[in-house]
Amino acid sequence: MKRIFYSILLVAFCLSLSVSAAPNLNDIFASGNEIRSFAKDDLNNMTSISANYGNVTAMAVGNDGSIIVANDTGAIARLDKGLKGQLTWGQNIGGVATSLAVQSNGNIVAGVAKNKGSFVILNSSLQIIYTQPNLGDEYDAVHIALLSDDRIVAAAEMNGRIWLAPAMPGDPNDPLTSHYYSDAKPVTSVAVQSDDTIIVGSQGNASNGWTWKIAVDGDTLTRGAVQKFFGGGNIFVDVLGNDDIVVASGSTGVVYLRDGSDLSGKYSVVTGNTIADMALNNQGDVIISSNDGYGTLKLYENTGSSFTLASSKDGFLKENMKVAAWLPGLSTCEDIWKAGFGNIADASRDCVVDIADFGIFAFQWLTFEEMSFE
Numbered sequence: 001m002k003r004i005f006y007s008i009l010l011v012a013f014c015l016s017l018s019v020s021a022a023p024n025l026n027d028i029f030a031s032g033n034e035i036r037s038f039a040k041d042d043l044n045n046m047t048s049i050s051a052n053y054g055n056v057t058a059m060a061v062g063n064d065g066s067i068i069v070a071n072d073t074g075a076i077a078r079l080d081k082g083l084k085g086q087l088t089w090g091q092n093i094g095g096v097a098t099s100l101a102v103q104s105n106g107n108i109v110a111g112v113a114k115n116k117g118s119f120v121i122l123n124s125s126l127q128i129i130y131t132q133p134n135l136g137d138e139y140d141a142v143h144i145a146l147l148s149d150d151r152i153v154a155a156a157e158m159n160g161r162i163w164l165a166p167a168m169p170g171d172p173n174d175p176l177t178s179h180y181y182s183d184a185k186p187v188t189s190v191a192v193q194s195d196d197t198i199i200v201g202s203q204g205n206a207s208n209g210w211t212w213k214i215a216v217d218g219d220t221l222t223r224g225a226v227q228k229f230f231g232g233g234n235i236f237v238d239v240l241g242n243d244d245i246v247v248a249s250g251s252t253g254v255v256y257l258r259d260g261s262d263l264s265g266k267y268s269v270v271t272g273n274t275i276a277d278m279a280l281n282n283q284g285d286v287i288i289s290s291n292d293g294y295g296t297l298k299l300y301e302n303t304g305s306s307f308t309l310a311s312s313k314d315g316f317l318k319e320n321m322k323v324a325a326w327l328p329g330l331s332t333c334e335d336i337w338k339a340g341f342g343n344i345a346d347a348s349r350d351c352v353v354d355i356a357d358f359g360i361f362a363f364q365w366l367t368f369e370e371m372s373f374e
């Protein structure tokens, strides 16, 4: 058994590649009466810029770390990574954006409460290149998520229709690819697992939230597992790197971790206030903004067995703050180990596999040998 174990270590050792490290700054973003950014694991490490965005209704982070902001006048703006560089204002989308997502080519999909629920696609210059009307009810809020091939999942909140659309639809008068109609509505968020399973957060009634799955097979949507839980208000869902699901109830302020395969509960935390928005960082930690009269951000570290309050920041004097996080690849060695992706051959945990690690293993082998004969 021991030989097999060390043989695996040796193979891992030989296959390993060096990992370079670079610091990540400005990974979490929050809207108050200005845009603020934070280190991904410490809300006390804050920078901010003053710009009058009015009431921010949606926020997203691009693949390059730029941040896209929408406000309740239909204005769209982008700031470069690190909140530096040029603030770019785009074409007005003509309604309140309720959700933003960024496709791999840099195009932005905005769910907009206009017509009977719409989404618009903007190019990287923030000009509208497509408008899709008639997804749900009159002025329905639309929540957006993207499949791995950039196809668009658009959920009409009050109507309960969850649409699948091509990454760039052809003709808005043509029927979209397909849709699924939910009897558990309003639908308040959608997210996607790595195999393109759609996760839906909805409010079945005043006190029960629903989390459920929709399988995607080509253009066909099929409803899968359902999990009900206590907690109403807006239901927020998001997916971790290992496909587990984080669910939060806006009204009770409880955040749950659900197993990604069967939706069973793992653990939860009571945050103490109603939740205005939720985001995940790339270590699987949960960031929430609370409506407590001041507007408070809280970061709950996901330890693997609990959510633990790691840092918080209050005094923003702004309710209904939106939060977003940049999810780049894990770039520091500490992050890699914390997220559970450390290389088992890297005995010294410096993310470089070299002769020093081999020395540690050789020592452990000898120590193990001596102990086993005692």
Ligand SMILES: [Ca+2]
Residues within 6 Å of the ligand: 346, 347, 348, 349, 350, 351, 352, 353, 354, 356, 357
């Ligand atoms: Ca090492």
